[in-house]
Amino acid sequence: MQARLLLEDGTLFTGQSIGADGASIGEVVFNTGITGYQEVLSDPSYCGQIVTMTFPMIGNYGINRDDFESVRPYIHGFVVRRHEDIPSNWRAQYTLGHLLKEYGIVGISEIDTRMLTRILRQHGTMKGILTTGNERIEELRERMSVTPLLRDQVARTSTKQLFSSPGNGERVVLIDYGAKSGILRELTERGCDVVVVPQDTTAEEIRRLHPDGIQLSNGPGDPKDVPHAVETIRQLLGEYPIFGICLGHQLFALACGADTEKLKFGHRGGNHPVKELESGRCYITSQNHGYTVKEDSVRGTELEVTHINNNDKTIEGLKHKKYPAFTVQYHPEAAPGPFDNSYLFDRFLEMIREHKKNNLERPRQAQLAQALRGELQYAQK
Template identity: 65%
Template sequence: MKKARLLLQDGTIFEGTSFGTEGESIGEVVFNTSMTGYQEILTDPSYCGQMITMTYPLIGNYGFSRDDDESRQSFAHGLIVREHAEYMSNWRQEISVDEWCREQGVIGISGIDTRMLTKKIRVHGTMRCLLTTGSEDITNLKEKLANAPQMRDQVARTSTKSTYIAPNNGKRVVLVDFGAKYNIQRELVERGCEVITVPYNTTAAEIRRYRPDGVLLSNGPGDPKDVPEAQQMIRELLGEIPIFGICLGHQLFALACGADTEKLKFGHRGGNHPVKELATDRTVMTSQNHSYAVKEDSIQGLPLKVSHIALNDGTVEGLEHTEYPVFSVQYHPESAPGPQDSGYLFDRFLEKIETSIRKGETVHA
């Protein structure tokens, strides 16, 4: 077995066994508390530039199936596990976690104390790290990590480079791809929508040319303040077209309206995060993956109201515009972490579209 080393920004070193591809990678170390869904996690573009620590101790036991990918490739910079399964048992299995990581160019390390690492992240926050399968001197590795530039172009890396269409007979929705998961498109197509997926830097004028009934702002990686062109596009479309924002799309909607965002200490990543909808007093279990959140005090005086809150820490999980048919959530309604509690949000989006069409308020109408 080839060895691998994980060097944290604070100088902590973990030594374990290498799997997946060989080489060296630098990123931000984060943790995910999901017990299943490792393939969907690894192919979620929102993990671009990050090293994913899985808190569940055994990863890879049911293998990988290409039908379960959530994007065209993995954008993660590393996978950190307590134990990776060398043998898999599932009727849908195609390849092992080791083979899949080799194909995707993802470096993996197993055999380390992921519980200790997770506790460290919870106490000190997410931090930069370097993962290597080489034997280079630790002093040189520390220097590399200290001098590595901060990644700021994650959205550009993960977004589609060209427009593509999923034809259908229903409502026409423009999906702005900031690093979108495939299941967002699937949820819309299942509801009869024609989905036009466009790059992250598509302008409001270009979106209007498609004469959409609605616009969906997708999830994506990184700091929302690194995508100012998207904020401008949203500002121009407010009041013209119903808009639904998910995760990064939620944060960009808030920034476009004049609110502010902040980086969380260690973020929310997992499939069991409770969120309360204030209008109904109903709590749902959600799938989440984000480092940033909307600052609640920054929306005061703006035409926004908080619609959902996280029960674990009270952070903003949803917003509604008080004048226009625009709303957003911080979590992932397209995911199914077991319960499918949040799928109704896509229906709500289509209801807002239908109402706007009846009133003659949309560009398409």
């Protein structure tokens, strides 16, 4: 069956359908990963987007039950150059096409994805409509023009109720703005007692859970579309150690008085070089975001830039100068990799333990100081 992708600038691509029948509208973006298409499909951060894979052959190792990053895909369309409908891998349980049809996702293959990527790099991400129907181009343009892009992606992808993953270690409250399973996996592997809460959970409700630390998850969309999350982070800052990832990084920056802006075509893929300013070391990172923290807006706040992107020099990491809190724009929990940055979860737990130690020592120091003042008063008498 034929499928078509029409961009809002009028560019039309015609290819073969590889997914569900129908039409879907979304923001057209591209991902430069060579592997990991199953993780891309199931990453909640792609909610509302039509994802183009720049690697020319997709579907060759199939789909399995273990590599999902969420309970279901949230993307609005999938674009590939060549679709392999007969996978060759011992872990494969069904095909990419089967997954797309099961969840009603429109897909297209046999188009020039390199040309599409060059258009997006030159002109920036744009709205598109992906269809398997026979509508006239004028009809597709009209439908696309009157259909707004999603603005409630965080609410769509976040858990609707609290749940826990028990452990014997530190209690971490994971605020789910559209969290990937990898974050929960990294915390539980370290023995954490993780409580996952919905994106609209209030600061007071989080305090009742008596956390040792707060994890701010990744998620889709514009951070300014979830002002309640910014206010919650602002109220929790200083009370608990905080570690933010991707959207959590942007929300943390807004809570601390910085600002965010949209990138021309975003960072999406598993090969983005990031420099840690303190050590000078370069890490290869996995990224998926369309917004960034504005560099000029960090000045005058209590934030310090810790990492920068080696390609475009955008901010990739922040830490608070006064409170135990740090964030990164990239994904240290990345699957299928790279795994260079999983150490950040260890750093987060070290911060939690140091914070707990300091909280225990402060009352003891206050008691000693009070006793000393009493002895001095007695001696003076």
